[in-house]
Amino acid sequence: MRTMRRLLRAAATLLLAVPAILTAGTAAQAIGPNLLPMTVTNSTGRGDAVYLYVLGVNLSTGRLGYVNSAGTFNNWPAGGLPPTPAPDVSIAGPGNGGSKVIQIPRGLxxxxxxxxxxxxxxxxxxxxxxxxxxxxxxxSNRDILFDWSEFTYNDSGLWLNSSQVDMFAVPHAVTVTGATGATKRTGDLVAGGRDAVINGIRNQAGWGGSIYTRGDGTVLRVLAPGKAAEAGGLSSTYLDSYINSAWGAYASKTLTVVPFGDQPNTKYFGRVSGTTMNFTNSAGQQVASFQRPTSADVWGCAGRLAAPNDLVVGPISRTLCAALNRGTLGTIDTQPSTNAADFYKNNPTNQYAKIIHANMVDGKAYAFPFDDVGAFESLVHDGDPRAAGIVLTSFTGGGNPQPTGNRIISNMNNKCVDVPSSNFTDGNQLQMWTCNGTGAQNWTFVGDTIQAGGKCMDVAAGSLANDAKIQIWTCNGTGAQRFTLNAAGDIVNLQSGKCLDIQSFNSADGAKLIQWTCTGSSNQKWRRG
Known part of the structure; x- marks a missing residue:
């Protein structure tokens, strides 16, 4: 198992924070080029000069440094106290409509x-x-418009994410292209998404201080709640009432944490005594203990929710922090909860994360440090990468306009096949929904598969039976994922010979999709549009 984590350094030192890869098993054989080309594309619609910086830690030596335009890593020179200006290591970026290729060395x-x-x-x-x-x-950077993406490139591949953990500023998407030529992309905002995030935060009572506007009227950034609270723009106790209620709920019931998706039998059980939540394992042994966190602890997944790099306390802490940020702790007693429809329903809630996720084409973002719990983060990964990209997208339009012809539309009700809540977690049953142009309805026909969000339409468990659910699932080449759209407008699973069907002729938003014996009825007729 491998997962991306942010290594949060002590705030007082303000050292460069970088992601790291946790690996299990033997070391991977080096694949991919020694210098990975990364194309930075400027689609902002702005005329500003763009400056690029590739900064990080050499994974072999542990030294911090920078990468020049040729892809050579250089250690930083010695600094001083007070801090001394670093040399200018910027790389000239692309103008609007242009692109620039930079090189990412392996081991960074x-x-x-x-x-x-x-x-x-x-x-x-x-x-x-x-x-x-x-x-x-x-x-000194307060009045500069800037942002960043985070990455790790090592012998196990590339992990690249767009990050909103500290702030939301420059809209951007990230991509990776593997050895097969397939490209994965995430991080795109819906049309008007930047303004929608800014205005959505501004309209929440008590959140207006999160937005920083330069003297010339340019909105530079929206601060994440922890940073906004540090700057005095959000109440430092904003989330406390929810935390106290959710935490106290487990004085009278048990919280079950199942932190590893591939290890469903590894479970930990939490109960609260006073203000302390104690966790035991399946053998009844106490393995972890957490004091009730503060709002700052939850925003930063730090302090009382600090997650050590181990296989017990850290995974429990990650799960707790994600549940508190998403507002599911206290009401959903097995965590992590992976149904996005249950998120951010508490009051008060993490409006920042809620609004950013709602304005992403695929629903994915890195809006708090452990937003990767349940795979809701805006991350691309490839174990054998050949190229990568960062796209600085439009400040007003959609970052990645969907091509026409990629919707699957029902002839019965003119609604679209949809991934509920843009949640691409394996097993999420597909539904019908009013067509809205989001990535949840952007389907491509690849060979004899039908794909969205990098995953495949799938018959649950490869069933041959009527009423088997149609779901989203990681592409695996099995017959459960082999479909064809024939000239009659039927979408037929080639393994079962049965048709994609709107259950019970339900014409409402949220109607479930199943497979059923082909009957020629209107709830089994489809077109692309």
């Missing part, structure tokens, strides 16, 4: 920063790099 974990209009100011201490922190008073 870090960030690609991009700024518009001005270079970013970096500083060095004897311990390393001081990263920009525009939420901190006096930070």
């Amino acid at each position: 974990s870090g960030r690609v920063y991009f700024s518009l209009g001005q270079r970013i100011n970096f500083y060095l201490t004897p311990d390393g790099l001081v990263q920009p922190a525009p939420w901190a008073g006096g930070d």
